Amino acid sequence: MTLMTIGDFARAAGLTPKALRLYDDLGLLCPAEVDPHSGYRRYAPAQLERARLVATLRILGMPLSRIKNVVNGSNAAAAREIEAYWRQIEADTATRRGIVTTLVHQLRNEAHEMTTATRTLHAEHGSSHRQGRRDAQQDALLVTTGLIAVADGFGDRDDVAAAALAAFAESGLVGAISEIAPDVSAALPELPASGTTLTAVAFTGGSAQVTHIGDGRVWLVRDGEVRQVTHDHTVVAALIEAGELTADEARAHEHRNLLNRALAPGVVADEIVLDLHEGDRLVLTTDGVHSHIDDLGRLLTLDGTPQEVADAVATAVAEAGEPDNHTIVVVDLGRAA
Known part of the structure; x- marks a missing residue:
């Protein structure tokens, strides 16, 4: 043998x-x-x-x-054990849902009204958008003065990500969902024929509104430290965060990119508000970037213009074999003139 x-x-x-x-x-x-x-x-x-x-x-x-x-155990015993485990998971989830509802209600009632920053920061942009070793480019990006966004399409259509971003810029999340609704289904993780993730940052004065669905990421670089602002909407990411799966177990698993949220009717986006500081750097990446670079944090803190940083990241992905489409947008924020 x-x-x-x-x-x-x-x-x-x-x-x-x-x-x-x-x-x-x-x-x-x-x-x-x-x-x-x-x-x-x-x-x-x-x-x-x-x-x-x-x-x-x-x-x-x-x-x-x-x-x-x-x-x-035997196959029959194994099946019984798996069913018993999953019944307990469903019961635990139902119990936690009730706790979450109570906690959110309590916090909202106790929340103090927050003042909105009125200062405006100047934004300098850089980006890279490459096909990699895929047969088609299904990533898309949008870079404007007040809005930056990335999307990672999947399935039969190559243009669904770009269509979603164009609609999002015009009429927000509702418009983006309406644009691609004929091609998608909300029945994840049984993925539809075509679909896309969407991660966007809209700038208003001295703050940023993040809208996030899927496994794109927003990173905040402040005072030399890198923080991942968004959470991946994948099965393995949830398990890693809960301490139920190690990052090493997830890294090579065939289901590591299995989404549990994508742009579709009925989806709920993560909405995050960031208070921005002069000198901050915001970075958006699709998973073709952060899934293949172990030292991404070092690259995001490089001195240089946003375009130089974006190019350095793209080079690192290429050196890693660039098995996927990969998109990065880098924004440096400074004092407005």
């Missing part, structure tokens, strides 16, 4: 070598052979089915201790 190296097995299973070592340590997926001198692990092709099952259960958020009961 020909055994597979840990690297080859990881790629075939949609995992990383680090995740496989974790599963070995926990007794979930032990290698078929371990070299007694080097400790190097090798796996049998027949183990791929078990590895993929473990990876899928982790995407569901199932704890590692509970996964052991699933993979070590």
